[in-house]
Amino acid sequence: MAAAASTDDPGLRDAVAGILREVQARGDEALLEYTARFDGFQAPDAPGLRIGVDQLEEAARSIDPDLLGSLRAAAENIRRFHEKQREHGFLEIEADGSILGQRVAPLRRVGIYVPGGRAAYPSSVLMNAIPAAVAGVVEIAMASPTPGGEITPVVLAAAHVAGVTEVLRIGGAQAVGALAFGTDSIGRVDKIVGPGNKWVAEAKRQVFGVVDIDMVAGPSEILVIADETADAVHVAADLIGQAEHDPDAIAWLVTTSAALAERVPAELERLLERNPRRDVARAALEANGAIVLVDTLDDAAAVADLRAPEHLELLVAEPMVLAGRIRNAGAIFLGAHSPEPMGDYFAGPNHVLPTGGSARFASPLGVYDFVKRTSLIGLSAARLRRDAPHVIRLAESEGLFGHAEAVRVRNTEAPQSGG
Known part of the structure; x- marks a missing residue:
């Protein structure tokens, strides 16, 4: 499934940029205004933009039991498949005591966007949230537009099944801005995933770099x-x-x-x-x-x-x-x-x-989209002595004599520059 792509329409780009600037500058105040204007939902204050976790459980109890069973069965299939994508990193300890490795760690907080309004997409909740949960993401914040302030119960039930930790009644470019920049009431995320209309897609494009995104999706x-x-x-x-x-x-x-x-x-x-x-x-x-x-x-x-x-x-x-x-x-x-x-x-x-x-x-969304990799380098004194001449020679060939000196001062046996 995919959403409409952002376009090359300069009017759209400028309008989205304006919304993002307002959310970044005025935070919750701008969110409340845009939610009232675009979704027809007049929240009394910023906390009114949230749905409590207890309401997710209530929604799960309220929907047809067979539908809930189908959600849970789908979630189990999705979870089992994505568990096979887990990465564990590696650590190599060489004979001289040097350590080289790669650490794989989950992102701390991610945002998932779920379209709302004219249609409900519980499958999008499962597909976006479950890989994040399998990866070990601590906080999964779901944003969804809520005409009249309501999110379809089956979507809330899917959020409960998938392990979503926070639900926000916000949509459009303003939701992307709130997740990317944070407000007084909404913590900023590390990554935003999920489909949306052209406003959402363009907003994701514009906040990339402030946060990561999954993709700017085009038509199905x-x-x-x-x-x-x-x-x-x-x-x-x-x-x-x-x-x-x-x-x-x-x-x-x-x-x-x-x-x-x-x-x-x-x-x-x-x-x-x-x-x-x-x-x-x-x-x-x-x-x-x-x-x-x-x-x-x-x-x-x-x-x-x-x-x-x-x-x-x-x-x-x-x-x-x-x-x-x-x-x-x-x-x-x-x-x-x-x-x-x-x-x-x-x-x-x-x-x-x-x-x-x-x-x-590019690849399908997966657990690998919700982790980051960190290199580990710990050299022994013997390894430094052995490799220092090569590093000094390479650094000086690039004109980066400070790089060379940082190695040289640790190794008095390293050759001096020929300069």
Whole structure:
């Protein structure tokens, strides 16, 4: 799943920059004003922008027990998968007593943004918060816009299940600013993750460097590679499943079967008729849909690598073989029994994926996004004596004689500069 990307619209950039400046300068006062203006929620004071942890437990008790059970089952799958991503660092002690290593430590506090208002996304809560919790993050602050001051109970229940420690009734660029800069009532975070609209995406772009971010996500994407064994109904359903996200969503079929390419449009029309979001899906398919006919699956793999899609489905006879020929994709779904929504909600791997071709160099959200690595260097006297001449020589070749001197004064046996 992905959100709309920020644009090159200078008006948007300037408006977001103005909101961020106001939040940085006026803190809670600005937050209260923007929340009232944009979300229609008039909090009496800054503490009124929070939801207590006890309310998360209450929300979990209030929703349908079967839905709560599904949330917990999904959370267990997500947690179990992400536990395999833990890094433990390393420490090497050499014969002379020198120590070289890498320490891996969790970030202290992170913010997760969860869209609100017209739709509820409990799956986004699970996918963003659980890897942070597995990594060992101490504080997980969730921000979500609350028209009228309410957050959907299922979202609060998901926050409870996922281990969120703080919930804020704020959204938009102002929420990103509050998390990045901190206010009198909201502590600043080390990293902000999670999807949002173009205002949120642009705000994340602008605060990067003050804090880390996961990515600036673009429209949701799917590319389906199918051969003659694929079912046209499956293909059509999977394309609509992404197209219904947003009119800017991207849905491509790349196939070696001319017969399949001819059947899919009719199935799209048939399935669209019974989809409540047919207008959104149809707009996306008309603007950004494509059916590409290729001669071979190698050609299809080449198209996929060029496109580097967020979601890649392989509806072919031997999906594992084809997967081995493809380098660039956020997530690869192998075969007819692995439709993309299984990954969105339940399978376990993260649904926060690189978009806009960034799968050429970026990865899904994971535990590794919530840790930092620190190098450890502890040299023995013998190691310093042995390596000092090399360091002095290299430092002086760069004109950094202070660097050389810091080594030389510790080692009187090191050669003097030839200068």
